[in-house]
Amino acid sequence: MGLDFNFNIVKDNPRIALACTATIIVLFVGFTLLFSVVGGDGLLEVPPNNISSHVLDIANGKPAFAVNCTAYRWMKPESGDKNEDGMWVELAVTTTNGAGRIPLVHPGTNLSVGIYKLRFATKQYFEQQNQQTFYPYIEVIFEVDDIRKHYHVPITLSNFGYSTYKGQ
Template sequence: MNTLSSHVLDTTAGAPASGIAITLTSPNGKRYEGETDEDGRCKTWGVERLAAGTYSLRFHCEEYLLFHHGKSFYPFVDIHFILEEDGGHYHVPLLISPFGFSSYRGS
């Protein structure tokens, strides 16, 4: 069984980014909504089981960046990734700033 979590960190402020809406899109095109908590984390998507396949996370970061930094070059960030059959837990962090972003497979 696969599980998924995410964490958004604001590298300009050096702090978690709370209140960022995230859309998870499954291999069959079904969408699930989440939002980062006070610690910048999102662990629940409204789906219990994530099958193997190619997924995407869309981080709707423009509103957050405009509010906290007055500028946002990126209205959203899309990250596509592959979940393997019985791959276990997947963690997809996002590091953002008004003019850059980075991601990696976390633990």
């Protein structure tokens, strides 16, 4: 049993048709703005001490949507042997939202002091734009020295160059 709606009311009354159209537009714009601001991650609780990122496609003048980012942490062996090298341990794979943002690159993992790496799949992104790139991926390695802080890693990206810095 479904809801029956008499479309003739809308068809025969221009004011109702206009009101329905305006309501649909307002809802669409509202949800679009909401999801561009929170990036569809509105249900994700983001701790104040985290690592976030933002990727801007400066070649095309827009946020870089749907860039996969893999977060890693450098782990030393538990043996304590100083001659033994450590290894990168994958924490999570996340994707930039419509605003080019990743509010939390390590969901499910608490921030700890150490060396981290973010790997951005730029070739995959530019293939989606039907463009070539010189960099198949970008890796940014940085150190977290205070777990009470927020660390933001922005990327300005073009097909043949990129830049990064410690953001706020």
